[in-house]
Amino acid sequence: MQALILAGGEGTRLRPLTTTVPKPVVPLVDRPFIRFMIDWLHGHGVEDVVMSCGHLASGVRNVLGDGSALGIKLRYVEEPRPLGTGGALKYAEPLLAERFLMLNGDVLTDLDLSAQIEQHERTGALATLALTPVDDPSAYGLVRTTSSGEVTEFVEKPSPDQIDTNNISAGVYVLDRSVLEMLEAEQPASIERDVFPRLVGEGLYGCVAEGYWLDIGTPERYLQGTYDILEATVATPVAQRMGDGYLCVERGVENRGRIIPSALVESGCRIGEGARIGGRVVLEHGVSVGAHTTIERAVVMQGAEIGAHCSLNGCIVGGGVRIGDHCTVDGMSVLGEGVTLGAENTVSNGARIFPGVELPDGAILF
Numbered sequence: 217m218q219a220l221i222l223a224g225g226e227g228t229r230l231r232p233l234t235t236t237v238p239k240p241v242v243p244l245v246d247r248p249f250i251r252f253m254i255d256w257l258h259g260h261g262v263e264d265v266v267m268s269c270g271h272l273a274s275g276v277r278n279v280l281g282d283g284s285a286l287g288i289k290l291r292y293v294e295e296p297r298p299l300g301t302g303g304a305l306k307y308a309e310p311l312l313a314e315r316f317l318m319l320n321g322d323v324l325t326d327l328d329l330s331a332q333i334e335q336h337e338r339t340g341a342l343a344t345l346a347l348t349p350v351d352d353p354s355a356y357g358l359v360r361t362t363s364s365g366e367v368t369e370f371v372e373k374p375s376p377d378q379i380d381t382n383n384i385s386a387g388v389y390v391l392d393r394s395v396l397e398m399l400e401a402e403q404p405a406s407i408e409r410d411v412f413p414r415l416v417g418e419g420l421y422g423c424v425a426e427g428y429w430l431d432i433g434t435p436e437r438y439l440q441g442t443y444d445i446l447e448a449t450v451a452t453p454v455a456q457r458m459g460d461g462y463l464c465v466e467r468g469v470e471n472r473g474r475i476i477p478s479a480l481v482e483s484g485c486r487i488g489e490g491a492r493i494g495g496r497v498v499l500e501h502g503v504s505v506g507a508h509t510t511i512e513r514a515v516v517m518q519g520a521e522i523g524a525h526c527s528l529n530g531c532i533v534g535g536g537v538r539i540g541d542h543c544t545v546d547g548m549s550v551l552g553e554g555v556t557l558g559a560e561n562t563v564s565n566g567a568r569i570f571p572g573v574e575l576p577d578g579a580i581l582f
Contacts, residue, residue: 217316262317276292333390348384438532520536556575
């Protein structure tokens with residue numbers, strides 16, 4: 217089976233993490249984010265992946281290569297300009313098989329892809345959408361179906377009196393190549409708005425899939441995805457690494473503090489006396505944490521240096537960041553790569569500091 221992953225967006229909602237790193241290869245727990253999707257696809261028999269890239273495309277290629285290390289064949293197409301989901305699909309046409317998967321590259325999931333493919337083949341559909349139930353579908357678009365799974369209607373941003381199902385599209389599609397005939401070459405288009413409504417009654421089906429599904433395109437969801445990976449709420453290869461105790465501390469960690477599950481602390485980390493790490497924390501390789509610092513519900517990326525008597529909670533700290541003593545970073549704040557934060561600063565309330573910014577002691581109180 218073949219899959220086309222749409223990964224051409226700029227990841228604006230995740231800035232400043234995506235200012236210097238392409239969104240598909242932003243680190244998530246212990247690997248580039250898109251690896252979770254590739255591992256999931258491979259587990260359902262997908263061996264041929266086409267990656268549709270745009271912004272910082274060479275960075276994606278440099279990290280993932282030709283896929284041989286991942287057990288798949290990986291090829292790339294680079295859009296000359298943003299073409300939308302439909303335009304990107306059409307642009308990739310020369311590489312696509314007679315039947316293939318198309319996926320939104322922002323999704324972390326363990327849905328039963330094999331069941332969706334089986335239903336597509338059984339019904340003779342032209343397109344089959346993975347549907348997932350959500351608690352509040354008003355922020356999405358409802359997908360109404362018959363009892364046999366045939367799609368009857370899409371309802372965008374439904375009002376309360378329109379909500380008669382909580383199934384939304386999960387951004388995972390099984391498509392027959394004939395669908396490409398409904399798109400024009402090099403013309404911007406949306407497969408969700410320009411193609412699927414035209415297929416209603418003409419072979420468009422939905423497959424309701426039980427399992428985990430999360431769009432991780434914001435800092436809040438990025439952190440939620442991190443927690444769910446650490447604690448095996450979503451099925452990923454990381455679960456084996458974490459074990460039943462939801463804790464992994466690699467060899468070569470110098471620890472003079474406490475590490476509380478769930479937590480992943482990679483090699484080369486140094487944790488000072490009286491520091492407390494966890495729960496729900498990732499310290500990537502080579503992070504140093506000063507004495508009596510507390511880090512909770514946070515991701516600290518490779519090579520960051522955190523001073524003494526600091527408090528980090530509900531935040532993301534980019535690679536190579538330096539934080540001085542007696543600092544607080546919380547409230548879904550994000551520090552971009554290489555930021556320097558002097559002593560006695562407070563960064564809170566969702567503040568985002570972009571890569572390379574240097575702030576002196578006591579400069580900021582959000």
